[in-house]
Amino acid sequence: MKILIVGAGIAGLTLASFLKEHEGFDVDIIDKAPDWSHLGFTIDIWDVGRRILARLDLDDDFDDLSHPVHSYYVADKKLNNRIVLEHFEKFYKKYPSVLSQINRKDVHAILIKKSECDIRMNLSIESVNDAGDKVLVTFSDKSIESYDLVVGADGIHSQIRELIYPDVKIEYTGDRGWFTWIAQKYVSPQTITEILGPNTMCSLFDNPNQACAFFTAKEIPGTFCDPSTRMDRLKKHFKDYGSPIPEILSELKAEDLMPTDIGFIKTDKWIKGRIIIIGDAAHAMEPFAGIGASMAMEDAYVLADELIQIQLKEIPKALEAYKKRRLPRIKLARHQTRLNYYTDVSKIPGLHFLERVLAPFFSTSHFTKGYARLLETEP
Numbered sequence: 001m002k003i004l005i006v007g008a009g010i011a012g013l014t015l016a017s018f019l020k021e022h023e024g025f026d027v028d029i030i031d032k033a034p035d036w037s038h039l040g041f042t043i044d045i046w047d048v049g050r051r052i053l054a055r056l057d058l059d060d061d062f063d064d065l066s067h068p069v070h071s072y073y074v075a076d077k078k079l080n081n082r083i084v085l086e087h088f089e090k091f092y093k094k095y096p097s098v099l100s101q102i103n104r105k106d107v108h109a110i111l112i113k114k115s116e117c118d119i120r121m122n123l124s125i126e127s128v129n130d131a132g133d134k135v136l137v138t139f140s141d142k143s144i145e146s147y148d149l150v151v152g153a154d155g156i157h158s159q160i161r162e163l164i165y166p167d168v169k170i171e172y173t174g175d176r177g178w179f180t181w182i183a184q185k186y187v188s189p190q191t192i193t194e195i196l197g198p199n200t201m202c203s204l205f206d207n208p209n210q211a212c213a214f215f216t217a218k219e220i221p222g223t224f225c226d227p228s229t230r231m232d233r234l235k236k237h238f239k240d241y242g243s244p245i246p247e248i249l250s251e252l253k254a255e256d257l258m259p260t261d262i263g264f265i266k267t268d269k270w271i272k273g274r275i276i277i278i279g280d281a282a283h284a285m286e287p288f289a290g291i292g293a294s295m296a297m298e299d300a301y302v303l304a305d306e307l308i309q310i311q312l313k314e315i316p317k318a319l320e321a322y323k324k325r326r327l328p329r330i331k332l333a334r335h336q337t338r339l340n341y342y343t344d345v346s347k348i349p350g351l352h353f354l355e356r357v358l359a360p361f362f363s364t365s366h367f368t369k370g371y372a373r374l375l376e377t378e379p
């Protein structure tokens with residue numbers, strides 16, 4: 001089976017790694033990036049993602065490069081406790097290795113090594129044409145090739161999705177996020193700290209080799225995040241926050257912060273003939289549940305699992321079987337993401353006040369039930 005994977009990110013490389021383990025697959029993989037220098041910052045991987053890496057015998061590599069998150073700490077902007085730490089400790093005890101922190105570039109590197117792929121960089125697609133039993137692809141360098149299956153694993157701004165379903169658009173939440181490295185002294189060991197103010201949030205991560213912060217605030221999507229005013233805007237958004245936020249901001253320069261408009265893709269239009277989109281291309285989620293990469297890896301595993309069982313002529317059947325398996329889990333992950341979003345940064349008036357008052361009376365399972373159901377079940 002001749003397969004083109006468009007996008008050598010987490011989903012594309014995981015798929016290539018699984019297919020490589022089986023006979024009968026001839027895989028081409030391309031990426032529009034000229035190199036990997038843009039792979040920034042830290043990423044949370046839930047155990048559901050680690051389990052997929054374990055199926056590729058990559059769990060030891062992953063464990064060497066990551067560390068488990070022992071505590072999840074939520075505070076209000078004055079750094080008062082809101083949802084007490086012990087509740088989450090119980091959750092972590094129930095699910096050992098539940099959540100890990102790792103550099104994004106390290107996840108990428110172990111997958112590149114495993115897939116042994118010759119990735120054609122700096123290359124994208126001009127057109128895809130499904131001709132029934134083949135897909136004709138014209139690449140951006142004008143070369144033409146024919147494939148049995150084309151997989152769009154090309155992220156939230158997917159070109160493959162745009163080509164097959166131009167009506168499916170990114171929906172923006174109206175929040176902008178800024179990632180940055182920060183000094184280690186500002187984070188607690190193996191802890192994620194979320195500091196919430198209405199409409200704003202700062203998350204602090206103890207990444208294995210350098211600490212990281214992610215600021216979120218309301219800004220108009222698509223507007224230029226002008227570096228000359230960036231620090232002043234951030235200081236204004238976070239002016240009421242308690243220590244260490246003012247100290248962190250005073251040490252940063254505009255170029256240390258990577259801005260991104262937060263958006264998501266909500267559609268079940270994943271398949272057209274012999275073309276399929278997976279990972280963020282199909283179901284990008286806001287980063288508030290830290291689950292997108294784990295879901296992208298699961299997609300790749302399930303798609304490979306369906307493809308290895310079939311003959312060429314059955315590709316459309318395998319794609320439908322894939323979709324049937326993935327929809328319920330993506331729905332769960334999306335539900336958890338929305339719950340976190342409303343708890344963290346939504347601008348519903350009064351919600352934050354209510355949360356602060358009511359949070360101590362809620363069981364933690366209210367905040368973690370989506371994760372728990374994902375952890376308890378197989379993809």
Ligand SMILES: Cc1cc2nc3c(=O)[nH]c(=O)nc-3n(C[C@H](O)[C@H](O)[C@H](O)COP(=O)(O)OP(=O)(O)OC[C@H]3O[C@@H](n4cnc5c(N)ncnc54)[C@H](O)[C@@H]3O)c2cc1C
Nearest residue numbers: 007009010011032044124154155159279280290291292293
């Ligand atoms: C700020 C932020 C923080 C996040 N934090 C977390 C987290 O902590 N935990 C978590 O699980 N998830 C997190 N996510 C989500 C996670 O990054 C994604 O869900 C995951 O990377 C999806 O993998 P993917 O392979 O589908 O897409 P990507 O990782 O985006 O990979 C897509 C690849 O396709 C390539 N590409 C794009 N367009 C083309 C084209 N036209 N032609 C060829 N190649 C192309 C890109 O260069 C890239 O290499 C976060 C997202 C954001 C924005």
